[in-house]
Amino acid sequence: MPRFAPPQRVLIVGAGEFGSTTALALARGAYKGHEHLITVLDRSPTPPATDAASYDYNKIVRQEYTDPLYANLAREAMIGWRGEWKEFFHETGVIMTARPAGVATAEKSYAVNFLPGMETPGKCARKLSGKADVQAQYGAGVPLGDFADCYAYHNECGGWAEAARATEAAVAKARAAGVTFRCGTAKKLVVNGGRVTGVVTEENADAYTADLVVLCCGSWTPTLVPDLKENLLPTGQVVGFVQLTPEEHERYKDVPVTMTALNGFYIFPPTATGLVKFAIHELGYLNPQAGYPSLPRTHLSRGYEMQSIPAHGHAKLLRNLAAVYPELAKKPFSASRLCWYSDRQSGDFLLDYHPEYNGTLFIGAGGSGHAFKFLPVIGGLIEQGIQGTMPQQYRDIFGYKSRPDRVDGRFEYSEFTRLDGDSKL
Known part of the structure; x- marks a missing residue:
């Protein structure tokens, strides 16, 4: 029995790679025939937004991860790139x-x-x-x-994938399936009785309400969940x-x-x-x-x-x-x-419920610069996370709390630089 199914309403914030494919996976899964109960809210009237990470000419598609879990997942995604998404894969x-x-x-x-x-x-x-x-x-x-x-x-x-075009196609597939898209910039979460019940936008004071809110906001995620400002x-x-x-x-x-x-x-x-x-x-x-x-x-x-x-x-x-x-x-x-x-210090995705909101706020983020190659499978993974059916090996590393034994190698040989004066931290 899925955790979320009709008549419960789902609000996805962000229509980039993560958000658009999540909407598509839900529309093809537990919400098939009830796609109108899924709403996607994005800053752009024609997502993805032009400053989003997924709005790009190209992204690398490869499978050489030394971590077997990612290697197998990349291999699965490669099959998708050669299949449903082949129009955008070179x-x-x-x-x-x-x-x-x-x-x-x-x-x-x-x-x-x-x-x-x-x-x-x-x-x-x-x-x-x-x-x-x-x-x-x-x-x-x-x-x-x-x-x-x-x-x-x-x-x-x-090889490489046409990022913006592939994301636009995911949006178009979700629209065609019956998912509702709305334009607005999410400003804050609406919390009632320890549960997230929606978001308020910058454009007006009216809230978009739902039984489940899924944040797929990429590097803007901390603006809605400040406790992730360092882990994302x-x-x-x-x-x-x-x-x-x-x-x-x-x-x-x-x-x-x-x-x-x-x-x-x-x-x-x-x-x-x-x-x-x-x-x-x-x-x-x-x-x-x-x-x-x-x-x-x-x-x-x-x-x-x-x-x-x-x-x-x-x-x-x-x-x-x-x-x-x-x-x-x-x-x-x-x-x-x-x-x-x-960026997560582990380099892993964050695909999990926020622990403070009684299963009403799900986070899909942590692309860490390598997520786009997984477009054919990432929405399905997020849907599994929402429904509690994600395989244990993925739950172990995509969970809300980072594992201290997993640190991205980039953090070992580089230094952060600030844009305000380019001074080292």
Whole structure:
């Protein structure tokens, strides 16, 4: 017997990857035939919002997690990307490269591809034997930087997903199923008798009410649940773009996704319009606000409409870009942004009920920069969490309280930097 079913009403706050797929999973599950009892509230009238993490050209899809639980989950998601979501998936392959300090990490990732159940018929993973072998994966016409002299392996299984388009499709599928969408920015929870009964929006004093509230707000989650302001820390990650000419696009159009172990740099093949995106997955930047160690600061934040990334973040992107594609490092950035992660120190998702509200507030957050590849399965996981049917191995690590034995490696070799003056904490 599900915990929540008609006639109980469900309010999902946030229509990004987590929120839209949760609505879809509920509409296909316990609420099939009663989809009108599900309401999704989002800041944007056409979600996802343009400053949301899921509003992006592309995200990496891969399966090489050294944690078997995530590896198996990523494998399951990959099947979904090749199935229902194949329109948005580009299986270009992924190259992982590493300088000496990162070789051990890369070796562990490589070994995952040979575990039972991780093989993909017709696709293989292999180590690359020297610069000529690396060059062959990119084509003779693509100049490569000194990363090509380092350890590298190529996995034909994996590539990238069109993030914004896939999320828009999840929203469209949920709408088509009968889910109700409303526009509004949730300002605070409504609590009555120790139970959450809805939210109040910034736009008006009227509350959206429900029997269950599901928060899928990403890095904005602490604004509604302040006790998560450190366990779901909002961090800004630097992202850059260069625009290719038609001739350059022709040379680079078939390159694989490239990742660098340890320092977190990654770069995509060009989009259909010739835009190349690159970024660094690290601790990132904090935007301290009154009572909060950090809150998102985006192009939709008042006063930051023309926001650009910090200067030394720009310089770090440029150094890493030159190490992969020196020709592209000579081009001016066509754009840059801070992508705001919802970071848990464990790196795990938070998919659980808040312990203080008698099973009326569920949190779906903690993307920690690696959640998008799980779009085909994340909504189903959240539905399992809501209904109390999530497998124990997932409940153990996605629970409200972080396990002290699980710490994301990024927290071991980076330092937080504040946006107000770029001073170290």
